[in-house]
Amino acid sequence: MKRYWLMKLKKYDKKSKLEVWKYLNTASESPHILNNFLANGFRIWDEDEHRVIKTNLDVSEWIKKNPQSERNESMAQKITNLMIHTSYEYAKKVYNCEVELGDALDKIVIASGMYRGSALAYISDFRLMLEGREYKRTMSQNATRFYLENIGNDYGIECLETAIKAVLLHINYYERVKGSKLKSLVKVIDDVKELFNLN
Structure with a gap:
């Protein structure tokens, strides 16, 4: 399993500032390679040390492009x-x-x-x-x-x-x-x- 993974912001709760991120099928042994994918709403995750290496997130801009996510996040969540x-x-x-x-x-x-x-x-x-x-x-x-x-x-x-x-x-x-x-x-x-x- 590769060490560094690209993650994408899926949901954001403006009130509580809760972020929900999802793993993507993009990984590498070097975090620098993943820098090319760091558009707004993406981050690099270190699977070995369980920490974020780098994040590119302008919340205001992200919400403008993903308004449905903010509305859904404030609703009750079905517990799976x-x-x-x-x-x-x-x-x-x-x-x-x-x-x-x-x-x-x-x-x-x-x-x-x-x-x-x-x-x-x-x-x-x-x-x-x-x-x-x-x-x-x-x-x-x-x-x-x-x-x-x-x-x-x-x-x-x-x-x-x-x-x-x-x-x-x-x-x-x-x-x-x-x-x-x-x-x-x-x-x-x-x-x-x-x-x-x-x-």
């Missing part, structure tokens, strides 16, 4: 399985002090396209699950199921029971604030309990 799996893996690494939070967020965004704010919320929810504490940012039904099942597999039954407690606290919080119950998450808890033979 790739986002769920990637955020879980990096949430573990952050919790286990294997990677810094900022680096984890960068890698989740690059690998899956997940919004940085959503990635931060999922990492925070993971930590609160393991601590059995109430979290306020809603996690999708599929993500909650994946997180609970993998917490059970990775950390054991005791931690799974603690995580279930956190989800129940979140359900109660949501009911207090929104006035409705998250029945889908109640079912997720029931399914996970059955899967792990919990009472």
Whole structure:
């Protein structure tokens, strides 16, 4: 695998200044070769050191040419399985002090396209699950199921029971604030309990 890769800006949120970049099929062993491709909205990424080498970005000009991207970025994002799996893996690494939070967020965004704010919320929810504490940012039904099942597999039954407690606290919080119950998450808890033979 070559070391230096060309990346293109795909989405930009003007309010939060969130950038979502995508790998292109252009790579080289020398970053200087990629300089010829550095039009506005492109950057060179060092795959070995996981850092940006050079960026060419005039945000105002880029938005003028890509107005649809800015509008889409402010809308709610559909959370995909790739986002769920990637955020879980990096949430573990952050919790286990294997990677810094900022680096984890960068890698989740690059690998899956997940919004940085959503990635931060999922990492925070993971930590609160393991601590059995109430979290306020809603996690999708599929993500909650994946997180609970993998917490059970990775950390054991005791931690799974603690995580279930956190989800129940979140359900109660949501009911207090929104006035409705998250029945889908109640079912997720029931399914996970059955899967792990919990009472």
